[in-house]
Amino acid sequence: MTSPRNDKTEQFTFNRRSILQAAIAALAIPAVARSTVAFAQDKLSGSGQVVVYSAGGAFTQGLRKYVYEPFTQATGIKVIDVIADVAEPQVKAMNQAGRVDWDTAFIQGSTFPSMDEAGMFVPIDYSLWETESLEGTPQSVRLKNAVPDIASAYLITYDKRVFGDNGPKSWADFLDVKAFPGPRGLSGLTAAAKNHIVIALQADGMPISVIWPLTDEKIDRAFKKLDDIKPHITKWFTAAGEPNQLLMNRELVMTSNFDGRAINAIRQGAPINMIWDGAYVNYTYWTVLKGGPNHDNAQKLVAFVNRAKIAAGFTLGTGYPGPNTNQVKYLPSDLAPLLSINPENASKVVHEDSAWLAGKRSDGKTNLEHIGDRWLQWRAQ
Template sequence: MNKQASHKLSCRRVSRRSIIQSLVALLSAPFVAKATAVFGQEKLAGTGEVVVFSYGGSFTENLRKYVSEPFTKATGITVVDVTADLAEPQIKAMHEAGRVDWDVVIVQPHIPACLDLRQAGAFMPIDYGLWDDESLKGVAESVRHADAVVAHESSTLLIYDDRAFPKGGPKNWADFWNIGHFPGPRGLSTNSYVADLASALIADGVAHKGLWRLTDDDVDRALKKLDEIRPHVTKWWTAGGEPIQLLINREYALTSAYDGRALGAIKRGIPLRMVWDGAMTYESYWTVLKGGPNSANAQKFIAFVNRAEVAAAFTQWTGYPSPNLNQLGYLPAELVPLISTYPYNAAKTIRPDISWLLEKRADGKTNADHIHERWLAWRAQ
């Protein structure tokens, strides 16, 4: 995307009504990556199949329709879907058994099992030689690792019901804690303990860049701040769709929630607002399993899905943005300000220090385990 187009996107002023109306109209029409000769150039053409893991449900349905089927049309390679909540346990079992049945897998780098697999050499090097120029320029080197590339981002952020705040809603986590100016029932997650501790520290005045690494005093400070908001949390949500439904039902006025779930509701015309200041953003990785039955086709699939127009289809229909910034030129303009990779939003997000979270303490526990135990003890009080 050229500088002029980028400037137009960043400076556009879009009303809430126009966003909702345009999204409902635009997203009702098919947006499928074009399976043209450009996508089907010789180095991606092939035969046979590739086995691709994803999360199931609407995620896999949309991945199949808007990415896998265009890939097959462009290359001649059939995609076989496999699904589960998490891939790491199955990868570990296959790796230990010496029989790998999958090819392309989305993994979570922030969990210890993924680190163990990487250290065990379970993932092949990514063949960036198959990527086109627009992909290499659009996907930053920082997210193109030797054995993995970012598949998508997911964020836990503040979401509020526009109906509850007709004069203007909260702008940050400090406002979430401000019961006087922004009254109403709140929601927080029982599972997103890193995000909740971070949001509490931000609400208490800690700058985004000052969050990591968390000392025991930092955790004490965060839990003390959470003590203030605890009486106003009417329900601690567990499943990803729960906070959005509670907002729709007006059982919440504001809550933490996942960006993909909120975006899905906004597509349906639900009057929700996303607050990106202090959003906790995690990355998931595409990997190619070493010893998989169709490794060459797996490399081609990853090269295809990271092309800008395909990346735009992935982002639009899964609800979670892939990393190719050149996709912004292919997305509906009304959608761009609602995703984490939009530069204005990205500048406001925070990212956990994964290496620190997985680092072992003197007692043998990871820092993530330690702060999780502190969190559970606080929740049990």
């Protein structure tokens, strides 16, 4: 699956109605720097700086506007953002060298467990969090040494011009070419192999509650089901922007897609429907790096960004939601229903088991690597 950071230039653009809604929300969100000064003075005020990893482009521009600038205004702590394509190689190198120059980094869910086991992160200080932050962020994602900064979903989208409101409702429908005829699309990236295993098992009738762990028997079953749909996949896309374009060009009637891209298109008026049943959700984690030069300030930034109003700003600024569901009430009314953290959508999704994917097999490979190998063999057949 494409990392959210590989889609980092995505940022919501608005039609005339949503521009007004977003403007109203935007006016309210930065005001948190004024409205919570008292709280900041009690728990989050400080001095100096915090050095953070960021992905660049519109993603970083949004963070600066909706998170970093309000944080500095409220706390007196300056944010220095360091731009890199991905954080993991740099974090590993700094850790091995014994010189850590960053304070925080975004770490992909599939690589977090092994890096955490190697002792690269320190515990998140949840005592700095507001009650609303704790109540809005599920206990299951408040990990000891990390908390999600991005939830990214891989889900079905279809052309409303073809099916209207009677399109596919599940991955079983996606694979049903008789009931829903027409060309399909799926990601051709090896990184999406794990997604397709989970998709196929659902299409074959497996309840989402028993999908993980992906035993060898389940993986065999999934590839057998994927055999049924393979002849009907006319496009194995490799770029995040392709699914929407292929739908708009009528080259596909339905395709897997990334929620951020789909939401962006829908809010611009594209005749596309999103299906949340069985959507595959994974996380990118916000971590505080062990040995970083500004440890205390890093903890304060993590606490700040998970406040409901600031979390809403993060979503508006980057195009991806963090985990605090209380942010929904601060978002534009046409955006909130489209997000994975909306309670109605959240009840239908499958969450990635990153710890299992990072686990080692008897041959020394991780489960993620094994699935990738199987995927490449299957594609070559």
